[in-house]
Amino acid sequence: MKLTRKQRSALLEWAAEGLRLAEINERAAKWDPPFEVEYLQLKNARKRSGTKFTELREQLEAEAIGEGLARKAVRVRRLVKLAERLEEDFYENDRLWVQEPKQVGTQVLDVEKFNAAEVKEYRGLLDDIARELGDRRTRIDMTTKVDVTKMSDDELRRIIETEGEG
Numbered sequence: 082m083k084l085t086r087k088q089r090s091a092l093l094e095w096a097a098e099g100l101r102l103a104e105i106n107e108r109a110a111k112w113d114p115p116f117e118v119e120y121l122q123l124k125n126a127r128k129r130s131g132t133k134f135t136e137l138r139e140q141l142e143a144e145a146i147g148e149g150l151a152r153k154a155v156r157v158r159r160l161v162k163l164a165e166r167l168e169e170d171f172y173e174n175d176r177l178w179v180q181e182p183k184q185v186g187t188q189v190l191d192v193e194k195f196n197a198a199e200v201k202e203y204r205g206l207l208d209d210i211a212r213e214l215g216d217r218r219t220r221i222d223m224t225t226k227v228d229v230t231k232m233s234d235d236e237l238r239r240i241i242e243t244e245g246e247g
Contacts, residue, residue, distance in 0.1 A: 092109070092123065092126050093126055093130050093134060096123060096127055102123055105118050105123065106118055157213045157214065160209050160210045160213065164206040164207060167199060168203070171196070176196055176199065177196055178193050178194065178195055178196060179194055180192070181193075
């Protein structure tokens, strides 16, 4: 099927978004008038448009990076807001310790229990915030090589003694 100029333009935009052929055809089916794209049409559209396709893709990627949760400041703000709500729950609503019903025989008693699950989530939020801000190292570089042939006998002895202690 031969595509109109508007259909080719939409096809190019969808391809630049990174949609696969099946996803493109889903959108094309809802188009007015509906159309269907074959694999070779998609391939040719990408090839013919060359720089326009590349520019569109770069523009879409730049927009995605600049909006919403892709921005570090937005993620940190939302994590902080969530952490503040948990703090409020702990301290203002007195939920650090919670009452949990426990049945002993036929009697039901309220037992005070530490709110470990919520505290764990709160600590996880604090860790996420620290990671976003670069205050937590997530990887340790283990690629450093030490040439023991250049170490003195005293240095080697100290290393061996320290390893024996740990």
